[in-house]
Amino acid sequence: MKKVILVGYMGSGKSSVxxxxxxxxxxxxxxxxxxxxxxxxLSVSELFTKKGEIYxxxxxxxxxxxxxxxxxxFVLSLGGGTPCYFNNQELILQDNIVSFYLKGTAAxxxxxxxxEKEKRPLLSSINAEELPDFINKHLFDRSYYYHQVSHxxxxxxxxxxxxxxxxxxxxx
Numbered sequence: 001m002k003k004v005i006l007v008g009y010m011g012s013g014k015s016s017v018x019x020x021x022x023x024x025x026x027x028x029x030x031x032x033x034x035x036x037x038x039x040x041x042l043s044v045s046e047l048f049t050k051k052g053e054i055y056x057x058x059x060x061x062x063x064x065x066x067x068x069x070x071x072x073x074f075v076l077s078l079g080g081g082t083p084c085y086f087n088n089q090e091l092i093l094q095d096n097i098v099s100f101y102l103k104g105t106a107a108x109x110x111x112x113x114x115x116e117k118e119k120r121p122l123l124s125s126i127n128a129e130e131l132p133d134f135i136n137k138h139l140f141d142r143s144y145y146y147h148q149v150s151h152x153x154x155x156x157x158x159x160x161x162x163x164x165x166x167x168x169x170x171x172x
Contacts, residue, residue, distance in 0.1 A: 001027065001073040004171065005092050007083050007146055008102035009139060010120055011112035013160055014077035017102060020164040022075040025171065030076045035063045044079070048121035061086040068094065080138075081122075083145035092149070099149035100167055106135040108156055 004021065006014040015031050022029030033044050036059055040047055047056045060082055067076055068091050083089050092099050104112075110132040117123040117131070126134050139146075146152075151170055155163055 001025070001171070003068065003070075003073055003097045004075045004167070005068075005097055005099045005149075006075065006077045006102060006167075007092065007099060007149055008080065008155075009104065009109050009135065009142070009146075010080045010123070011109045011116075012080075012102040012104050012155055013163060014102055016160045017163045017167070018075045018077035020160055021167055024164060024168050025073075025075065028070075028072065028074040030067055030074055032060065032063060032067065032076060032078050032082060035067060036060060039063060045119060045121045045124075053121075057081075057085045061088055064088055064091055068092075068097065081142070083148075084142055089145055089148060098151070098171065100170075101146045101149045101152045102155050102163065103146070103152050104155045106132045106139060109135050109139075 006018050008014050018031065019029050036047070036056075037043055040059060042050065044056070047059070060079060064078070064082060078092075083092055113120065113123060113135075114128060114131065117126065123131065123134070151167075153163055153166055158166075
């Protein structure tokens, strides 16, 4: 079995789907943001606030590089911007990795993120009315990277279980 990497925008369900998928597959699950928080002993929000996005992206790249070198199958959920920085995309597109883009519309993602936007460094200063446009711009900017994955999974009107099952069937 190959390594599985989940990409997608904030709120697309990467962490929830990743944990469930790893359980179904009987392999390890990693969340890149959690790995970074453990290394830095700060939350992602605190890292953005105290050390800035450039510092965060450097740490993110190093953490991704070390994680993909693990010599066993696993499921890894990335941060929404991870594929777009440094040569992270090259790491994601290696032959021993199968990648999935959990694709949602700006409306769906906005609805999911509205309640938790204060915990999201890139969204904390965006008001509710501007959130869908902000997300649309990011989706447009990141589309090139997101669509280079092995498979695109639409998340619209699907439960975490349904998305995890869809990915599971691609892998079997």
